[in-house]
Amino acid sequence: MHRRLVFEEPVSRAAIWSRRLAWFSCAVLLLSLLLVRLREPSIEGLAPVVGAYLLVLLALGLALVAFARIWQKGHRGVGMAAGALLLCLILLAPAGYVGFMLATRPALADISTDIDDPPAFSRSMAALTAREGRIPPDVAPEKRRLQRQAYPKIAPIVLEEPADAAFSLARKAVTALGWQIVESSRPGGRSGAGRIEAVARGRILHFSEDITIRIKPRVDGSRIDVRSASRIGSHDLGANTKQIAAFAAEVELLMER
Missing domain, CATH: 1.20.58 (Methane Monooxygenase Hydroxylase; Chain G, domain 1)
Structure with missing residues (x-):
């Protein structure tokens, strides 16, 4: 065998x-x-x-x-x-x-809903400490125009609510998104505008975006403008646009409740 x-x-x-x-x-x-x-x-x-x-x-x-x-x-x-x-x-x-x-996507690291008069970041001690002494620089007009072409849906949030109510909505939206509120001031005073300074941190790499929110009164309600700026690099990979879009969506959700 x-x-x-x-x-x-x-x-x-x-x-x-x-x-x-x-x-x-x-x-x-x-x-x-x-x-x-x-x-x-x-x-x-x-x-x-x-x-x-x-x-x-x-x-x-x-x-x-x-x-x-x-x-x-x-x-x-x-x-x-x-x-x-x-x-x-x-x-x-x-x-x-x-x-x-x-x-x-264009190389942008600073996005604003108002490209003609972007909200200015606070220079208070609390805000500077939260931003580690950094003040986001002004963005050249051509960069702002490039933003408008790339992200046409990024626009001011116009509400029929009075400015004080819009300020409360904005604070609730920031809290719901998990952003760190650095400081805030209600509408009124010399300029009549309210302001919220916040910091948003990424979930994976903990990269930060500095955010300032301006609430202005209008005859028929109020207007909210948001500016978000990355701390690192010249290209945000769309992160700032996502932050602003998330904030706008949260405000809309709160308005429906």
Whole structure:
């Protein structure tokens, strides 16, 4: 009786290492994000995240090499390579979103509902302390015009409510959004306008946007203008627009109650 020997094709080493490296880069990315959260936010502080994404790209490359080897030589390990490829694509999705925003949105880091007379940020001690001494600089008129072209829906909030009631609505909206209120003053005084200074912090990387809200009385009600400025970088990736849109949506929701 003769025994029949069955020879199995070897498992692709590229597939094995692509899976290992994909999970390793996932762990490194999570740790790097945690490190960024624990430190003071800065562009330089994103270096560990960039390094982690280089590992993700290397794992992706190995997975593609594994597919090529499996196709050419009939090696096993297609499941490992597919799993590594899927994990890498998931990890690269946020980076792809950042790249998309950089390519499709203008380089703006200060957005205002009033581009002709943007609300000014407070220079009080409390406001300066909350903003770590930073005063968002004035934005050139051409940048404001660029904002209007890129974000035409960012506009003043006009209410039929009197300014004092609009101020209360604005405070409630800021609180509901989880923004830190630095200081506020009700409408009245010499200018007749009310003001709310706030800070909004990102959930993942804790990057901050400084926000000032101006409430002006009108003959037929009131007008609310919002200005949001990023502390870091010259491109906000649409963050300030999202803050203003979220505030406007919250005010509308409160008006319906």
